Amino acid sequence: MKFLGATIDTIVLGVPSSFFQKWVTDKYLAMIKEAISAVNGKSYQIEFHIAEEKPEAATEAKPEKEAKPSREKDKDKDRDKDKEKEKDKEKDKKELVPNLNPKYTFESFVSGPSNQFAYAASQAVANKPATNYNPLFIYGGVGLGKTHLVNAIGNHILAKNPKAKICYYSSEKFMNEMINSLRYKKMDEFRNKFRKMDLLLIDDIQFMAGKEATQEEFFHTFNALYESHKQIVVTSDKFPKDIPGLEERLRSRFEWGLIADIQPPGIETKVAILKKKSDMHAVNLPDDVALFLAEGANSNIRELEGMLIRLEAFASLTGQEITLSMAREVMKDIIVEKTRDITVEMIQKTVAEHFRIKVSELKSDKRIKTLVVPRQIAIYICRELTKASYPEIGEKFGGKDHSTIIHSVKKIEKQLAGDDEFKATVEDIRKKLFT
Numbered sequence: 001m002k003f004l005g006a007t008i009d010t011i012v013l014g015v016p017s018s019f020f021q022k023w024v025t026d027k028y029l030a031m032i033k034e035a036i037s038a039v040n041g042k043s044y045q046i047e048f049h050i051a052e053e054k055p056e057a058a059t060e061a062k063p064e065k066e067a068k069p070s071r072e073k074d075k076d077k078d079r080d081k082d083k084e085k086e087k088d089k090e091k092d093k094k095e096l097v098p099n100l101n102p103k104y105t106f107e108s109f110v111s112g113p114s115n116q117f118a119y120a121a122s123q124a125v126a127n128k129p130a131t132n133y134n135p136l137f138i139y140g141g142v143g144l145g146k147t148h149l150v151n152a153i154g155n156h157i158l159a160k161n162p163k164a165k166i167c168y169y170s171s172e173k174f175m176n177e178m179i180n181s182l183r184y185k186k187m188d189e190f191r192n193k194f195r196k197m198d199l200l201l202i203d204d205i206q207f208m209a210g211k212e213a214t215q216e217e218f219f220h221t222f223n224a225l226y227e228s229h230k231q232i233v234v235t236s237d238k239f240p241k242d243i244p245g246l247e248e249r250l251r252s253r254f255e256w257g258l259i260a261d262i263q264p265p266g267i268e269t270k271v272a273i274l275k276k277k278s279d280m281h282a283v284n285l286p287d288d289v290a291l292f293l294a295e296g297a298n299s300n301i302r303e304l305e306g307m308l309i310r311l312e313a314f315a316s317l318t319g320q321e322i323t324l325s326m327a328r329e330v331m332k333d334i335i336v337e338k339t340r341d342i343t344v345e346m347i348q349k350t351v352a353e354h355f356r357i358k359v360s361e362l363k364s365d366k367r368i369k370t371l372v373v374p375r376q377i378a379i380y381i382c383r384e385l386t387k388a389s390y391p392e393i394g395e396k397f398g399g400k401d402h403s404t405i406i407h408s409v410k411k412i413e414k415q416l417a418g419d420d421e422f423k424a425t426v427e428d429i430r431k432k433l434f435t
């Protein structure tokens, strides 16, 4: 059994025979539906496509036993034609199942300053395809949401017009399919398939770099669609002119339309994405944990999602609520890597700059409030983000006793628990350390 594609509410599975379909339907359909809705948070219809049971060539090669009268022959011809038509219809149906990911919608996408432009451009294209921004070229670093956005365009158009012919392909898949079509002399079929699309979404075009034949084929597909006013959306990890090995004529065509970038998200967007994803999974993710993960992760959202899934799995398997201390424990191997580089000296400098005092004052024994609070905050953050022990921290703060360090940490912990403004100040300093 093979996943063939999905629409907004239907998942299409390929099966080898009608017997197999019946067997899966009787035994496993309910289970499959349940698993899909657990993963996607909504239920889907399941449609089966049965692969050809008899190879075409075998049927054609079968010799006729007896010559038939001509009227019979005409009837046979008509029947054959009907069969051909049916086959074509069936093939069309298969090709037209857009292989979009139904989870990637505009609703599930969080927009923030880093991706606002690409988000707005994608919405504009989805609302009025092939009007103002054709082609739309979205570029940005790994795991920043390009695939999500192009699928969202497809899903939006499909929801408005379920008959729309939409094709989402990675450039690698485009190339592999082209190679196969060349091999089996099916290039006409390959070309026709793409050229009758209303919307062509090609992901990660940079993989076509240096592949001349693939670029040539894509170039003709592009022209055919563009000339018939069909929308094309392309993604890449780089701006067109920065893709080495991309032919000039393709590069210039990408520049005909709109080029929109996605930048790495800031902390606020990362937190918002985590909150949205946890809501979608119906998991309670406290704000301080979301912030902890957002600060600890790179800008790659896929990595951020991985952390969330790990945490959710841990909470679910142990039957515990997600808390900051649990997150610290579960993420210690992942996030320690990042915090390891933060030194006591960096913390002292950042805290001193934040409160506009001197590092020497921070380390001193002066007991005025404007110095005591920053000092205690710096000590708390040192304990939190470095591996330094209490005595080591004491040493770096002008030779203080380790009990003074413990007292400072406890004091800050207490204040953090009941004072939101104070919590925001500490978070602000931590943010500065991570940027």
Ligand SMILES: Nc1ncnc2c1ncn2[C@@H]1O[C@H](COP(=O)(O)OP(=O)(O)OP(=O)(O)O)[C@@H](O)[C@H]1O
Binding pocket: 104, 108, 109, 110, 111, 115, 140, 141, 142, 143, 144, 145, 146, 147, 148, 149, 204, 237, 273, 301, 302, 305
């Ligand atoms: N702004 C966002 N809101 C919600 N989810 C996001 C956002 N950005 C990225 N994601 C999620 O992060 C994951 C990775 O995103 P996606 O696959 O779209 O990245 P990409 O830019 O295409 O990466 P690649 O360069 O590897 O192809 C997906 O699960 C996607 O849903």
